[in-house]
Amino acid sequence: MTATPAGPGAGRNASPYLYGTEQAAVARVLASGHYGHTSTVEEFEEGVARLLGVEDAVAVSSGTAAVHTALVAAGITTGMDVIVPSLTFCATIQAILHCGARPRFAEVNPDTLCMDAPAVLDALTDTTTAVMPVLYGGRAVDLRPIDDLLAERGITVIEDAAHAFGSYQGLHRVGATGRLTCFSFGPIKNLTCGQGGMIIPRTRAEARRIRSLRLLGVVESASQRAASTTYQVTTPGAFRYQMSAINAAIGSVQLAHFATAQAVRKYLWRSYQTALRSVPDAILVDVDVDHSVPHLAVVKVPDRDRVWAYMREKGIGVGVHYPPNHEQPAFSPWHRPLPVTERLGQQIMTLPFHQHLTSDDIRYVVSTLQQALDTSGVSR
Numbered sequence: 056m057t058a059t060p061a062g063p064g065a066g067r068n069a070s071p072y073l074y075g076t077e078q079a080a081v082a083r084v085l086a087s088g089h090y091g092h093t094s095t096v097e098e099f100e101e102g103v104a105r106l107l108g109v110e111d112a113v114a115v116s117s118g119t120a121a122v123h124t125a126l127v128a129a130g131i132t133t134g135m136d137v138i139v140p141s142l143t144f145c146a147t148i149q150a151i152l153h154c155g156a157r158p159r160f161a162e163v164n165p166d167t168l169c170m171d172a173p174a175v176l177d178a179l180t181d182t183t184t185a186v187m188p189v190l191y192g193g194r195a196v197d198l199r200p201i202d203d204l205l206a207e208r209g210i211t212v213i214e215d216a217a218h219a220f221g222s223y224q225g226l227h228r229v230g231a232t233g234r235l236t237c238f239s240f241g242p243i244k245n246l247t248c249g250q251g252g253m254i255i256p257r258t259r260a261e262a263r264r265i266r267s268l269r270l271l272g273v274v275e276s277a278s279q280r281a282a283s284t285t286y287q288v289t290t291p292g293a294f295r296y297q298m299s300a301i302n303a304a305i306g307s308v309q310l311a312h313f314a315t316a317q318a319v320r321k322y323l324w325r326s327y328q329t330a331l332r333s334v335p336d337a338i339l340v341d342v343d344v345d346h347s348v349p350h351l352a353v354v355k356v357p358d359r360d361r362v363w364a365y366m367r368e369k370g371i372g373v374g375v376h377y378p379p380n381h382e383q384p385a386f387s388p389w390h391r392p393l394p395v396t397e398r399l400g401q402q403i404m405t406l407p408f409h410q411h412l413t414s415d416d417i418r419y420v421v422s423t424l425q426q427a428l429d430t431s432g433v434s435r
């Protein structure tokens with residue numbers, strides 16, 4: 056394959072994609088003079104709930120805020136243990152620590168990079184109170200085989216679905232399977248609000264508690280507060296995590312175009328899948344593309360650091376998702392040996408993956424990857 060120069064798409068690992076009317080939607084909010092929690096946020100929440108097929112969705116200021124709030128709402132607090140894959144963004148771990156709980160790091164399945172049921176069982180202890188699967192790359196995690204066991208022990212499952220907005224588990228979208236689920240709408244996610252997140256509660260009571268937790272424990276709306284000389288603070292230790300109308304306006308435009316995002320992301324991922332068939336030394340991590348809206352295109356390669364450096368030199372925006380968390384200095388008190396994750400930490404490389412990519416970009420990325428492997432002397 057002959058390489059053509061990298062287009063702007065190949066140079067970026069990830070990039071937000073706007074559909075063109077986000078600016079006007081933001082301008083309307085700015086002109087309104089109301090930027091906080093307004094009906095614009097409620098409309099976005101209703102739109103997300105409709106798309107997922109759930110009764111309620113609660114918007115917050117980030118995916119990290121979503122995970123933190125969901126953990127608190129589920130009663131996770133000081134001294135409890137939460138099973139979590141080491142292979143996730145550090146935000147997942149920090150949110151567990153915010154609650155005073157302890158991360159119990161678990162392995163992932165080396166084919167999917169997700170913490171599956173056997174990995175959870177392997178990490179289970181008498182002090183486990185919650186399990187937080189991460190839907191890596193957009194792939195749903197099916198923990199139903201151990202649901203009964205977890206329920207018997209009173210263990211809650213809280214999904215970190217930051218990568219997986221729009222993906223399916225079976226016939227249901229992630230978020231509509233009865234789990235407490237958290238999404239991120241950060242700049243490079245499947246749907247972006249600029250910054251933002253969403254929690255899908257399991258019950259109406261949980262939704263009320265999350266709404267109170269996200270807004271300093273105050274239950275009255277802005278208009279109710281304006282019409283009264285007082286308001287009630289009902290939840291101690293609540294957060295200022297509400298989503299702004301500016302972010303929600305962006306989110307609603309993105310939501311209206313979500314079918315496009317879904318189709319384009321699947322198409323691009325399948326294009327990588329086809330192109331990488333000619334590169335046997337690079338193994339594409341399977342995201343179950345028929346059911347997911349892919350968020351990442353990750354390959355496992357030998358001599359990853361050299362291959363990564365070669366690709367960067369050629370102007371390709373490769374990345375690593377993620378350096379394992381159990382090896383991070385801040386999380387050393389909770390370190391335990393995880394040989395599968397440690398090996399993956401040396402093998403995984405994220406290829407450019409976003410909606411600005413063209414077929415030429417993908418050809419260039421894959422042909423340069425082949426060259427990188429040839430240069431490293433690892434190609435078969």
Ligand SMILES: Cc1ncc(COP(=O)(O)O)c(C=O)c1O
Pocket residue numbers: 117118119120122143144146147189215217218239240241251252
């Ligand atoms: C797996 C995972 N969890 C949580 C988060 C946190 O989301 P946010 O950046 O919106 O706070 C991210 C963000 O990239 C993530 O990838």
